[in-house]
Amino acid sequence: MNKAEILIIDDEPQIRKLLQINLESNDYKVVQASTGKEGLMLSASHPPDLILLDIGLPDKSGHEILQELREWYNRPIIILSVQDNETDIVSALDNGATDYLTKPFRTGELLARIRSAVKRSQNTENSPIISCGDIEIDLVARIVKRNNEAIKLTSTEYNLLALFAKNEGKVLTHQYLLKEIWGYSYQTETQYLRVFVGTLRKKIEENPNNPQHIITESGVGYRFQ
Amino acid sequence: MNKAEILIIDDEPQIRKLLQINLESNDYKVVQASTGKEGLMLSASHPPDLILLDIGLPDKSGHEILQELREWYNRPIIILSVQDNETDIVSALDNGATDYLTKPFRTGELLARIRSAVKRSQNTENSPIISCGDIEIDLVARIVKRNNEAIKLTSTEYNLLALFAKNEGKVLTHQYLLKEIWGYSYQTETQYLRVFVGTLRKKIEENPNNPQHIITESGVGYRFQ
DNA sequence: GGACATCTTTACAAAATCTTTATAACTGCA
DNA sequence: TGCAGTTATAAAGATTTTGTAAAGATGTCC
Incomplete structure (x- = not known):
């Protein structure tokens, strides 16, 4: 099983280290950024499963980063902050933060909130197995x-x-698929999709030349059924 | 749009009253239960959009209630508790609580966390479908x-x-249709429209020679019904 | 370091879709 | 009826999009 990947955006090295040790010992893969700009770049080139975002960054305010991320990133973002004032908390939550913890936080609680957020975002109607004709995931x-x-x-x-499979029946656009799998900055690389849809069809379709599961919607994207 | 409905499960009347006033003035519909048993019954007979659950109940522990609810209820459950110990928080979150606030809580923060939870649980809802006679979009x-x-x-x-379909019943002019689908500079290419209306009719009309859905308004445009 | 799996890129063939042309059919009116 | 303006249909040509194979690049594990 693959590890879930967490991106830490925080300018304090000792906090990053603390988080890294705790997360890695709980079987997460950790990526770190010390500035907001770096965090935005990293998440765009390879979307993590969850982002831990410090509000007090040197280059840009965490609120700005949050808004920029939320223009395209729809997985959990947990805010960490020394600020314990209500205005900050409410504004962060209303701008799309999944959760908000004030420093110093309890590690066990943070881990539990991460588990909870990741579980919810993988949100598959509490059935961990998707069945679709002869395919089972x-x-x-x-x-x-x-x-x-x-x-x-x-x-x-x-x-x-x-x-x-999580979006069975829906047409998923090239853009959307590329954004979700490869990252925000890959939205124009439609050839990747063609290659990978090709190999997937070879593996899961009875007859790859006449696909029954991954249907092409020319000019738009693909649909799974 | 209908008001979101919130069920409060708490044995302290003054807390319930406080919550009720705050929630109702923020346009939620409020239902109250003073015991765990009553809460379970109410939520089963008419499932609310979100549950506020006090951990310290007289009849059953809130943890038990949480577990029983989560066997079938998959909308947000926010825990309110005087307990601020990590074990309680972690256990609640791992048992499916959406969030955990310690009393006394700040009302603005609670409301923001409710908004956030409701928003997240709603965007997995089914998609809107336009229905029009034998056609469904x-x-x-x-x-x-x-x-x-x-x-x-x-x-x-x-x-x-x-x-x-989005403009059912209205006459849409050639100009408008061309501008919307092909772009501003195609406003005079009415032949495109004829061709595409033709293929559409072949696909969606019972008898394409006597169209019932896409009606020609000669000299003006087309109308969908 | 080398074998291996995987990802990325390139090139070209195949298929689907769009655009254009030609022609027929309809409509209202003198 | 015949005419002018508009609309409908078919089909050929042009263009875009997609599929496939394979070579090159990258990274990983011993």
Whole structure:
């Protein structure tokens, strides 16, 4: 199973270190940024599963970063702050923060709030297995089966298929798919999609030349059924 | 839009009263229960949009109530508690609580956390569907059905039909349609429209020679009904 | 360091879609 | 009826989009 990835945006090295140690020992992969700008770049080039954002950054206010992130990033953002005033908290929550903790925080509580947020964002109607015709996807174990036989997928292939399955029936645009899987800054790389849809079809379709699961919506995107 | 409904489960009347006043003045509908048992009954008979649950109840511990609720209730549950110990918080969050506030709480913060939770739980709701006789258009999934059977449309055909459907009954001029679908500089290309209305009629009309949905308004434009 | 899996990029063929042209059909009116 | 203006349909041509194979690049694990 792949580790969930967490991006820490905080200018204090000792806080970053503390978080890193705690998160890594709880089986998260950690990426760090010391400025808001760096955080925005990192999240755009490779979207993490959750962002821990310090409000008091040197270059830009955390509120600005939050707003910029929320223009496209829709996974959890937990705010960490020394500020314990209500205005800050309310404004952060209303601007799309998932949660708000004041420093010093209790590590156990932070971890629990991270677990809770990640679980909710993976939000699959509390059924961890998506079934769709002859395809079965176990979102917890990250295993895909076709006619009860396990299929070997690379990490990107799996992420793409899981995203499709979570949105069964809906047309997902190229832009959206690229943004979710590769990151905000990859929105124009539609050729990636063609290649990966191609390999996915070879693995999950009965007849890849006449796909029954991943349907092309020409000019728009793809649809999973 | 209907008011969101909030169920308060708390044994202290003065807290309930305080919450009630604050919530109602923020346009929520409020239902109250003074015991865990009553709360379970009320939520089962008429599920609210969000539950505020006090941990320290006289009959059953709030943790038990939480677990029982989570067996079937998947909208937000926010815990209110005088307990500020980490064990309680972690256990509540891991048992499916959406958030955890310690009393005394700040009203503005509670309201912001409620807004945040409600917003998040709502954006997984189903998509709006425009229905029009035997035609059904799902604007989010980008799917068109006739007599419950999916119809394959090209991107331009779909855009045109969606535009028609959003303006059901109104006459849309050639100019307007061309401007919306093709762009400002195509306003004189009425032949495009004829071609695409033609293919659309073939796909969605019972008898394309006697269209019932896309009606020609000679010299002006088209009307969808 | 080298074998291996995976991702990225390139090139080209195939398919789908859009645009244009030609022609037929309809409508209202003298 | 015949005419002018508008609309409908079919089909050829042009363009865009998609699919596939394969080579190059990158990273990982021993």
